[in-house]
Amino acid sequence: MASRIFTRLCRFDRRARSLLNGYVAGVDEAGCGPLAGPVVAAAVILFRRRALDGINDSKQITVARREELFFKISANALIGIGVASEAEIDRLNIYHANCLAMKRAVLSLTRTPDLLLVDGNRKIDLPLPQKRIIQGDTKSASIAAASIIAKVYRDKWMAYLDGLYPGYNFTRHKGYGTREHLGCLKLLGPCPVHRRSFAPVRMSAPVSHEEISN
Secondary structure, three states: OOOHHHHHHHHHHHHHHOOOOOOEEEEEEEOOOOOEOOEEEEEEEEOOHHHHOOOOOHHHOOHHHHHHHHHHHHHHEEEEEEEEOHHHHHHHOHHHHHHHHHHHHHHOOOOOOOEEEEEOOOOOOOOOOEEEEOOHHHOOHHHHHHHHHHHHHHHHHHHHHHHHOOOOOHHHHOOOOOHHHHHHHHHHOOOOOEOOOOHHHHOOOOOOHHHHHO
């Protein structure tokens, strides 16, 4: 029997889908706030819902559970992933880069959705009907699924970047502005995947040899 949370999330999607004869895609992102790494968006069209009990807002479940659900969603849904790079974030600003990642996620779906349920207040630049839903990952099953896909994908990406740029410990903090990360920035300065337009990165400078010796 499906959990109460999952039943409630699916009910929201059913109401949205009742307005049309077609497919609904939930769209969400991960990585707006970090100082390093890309922003990643996912678009998800759910099919076999009975196999997906346990879906919830990615922030409300454990890392192990997220990774388990990532593979379940991948096997029981259509998934599109879109990425906006650090350079695009610096050039466009984070809001517009996020919208670009969402657009890329929808375009990478193998089936065109008839309605987009978009988390937050973002408008995706596509000629498709859209509903913007504040805190959508706590209301819609397809948005919650998209939040899990985007989060797990980005976390794995940051672990990969940790191997390319050792010393910043990206695997642990995922690029967010933690005390540890800020300390690494002060010691080492920014690396190529830091967002130069973000103030803590822009203002950071490596510690001089004189400071270290003192």
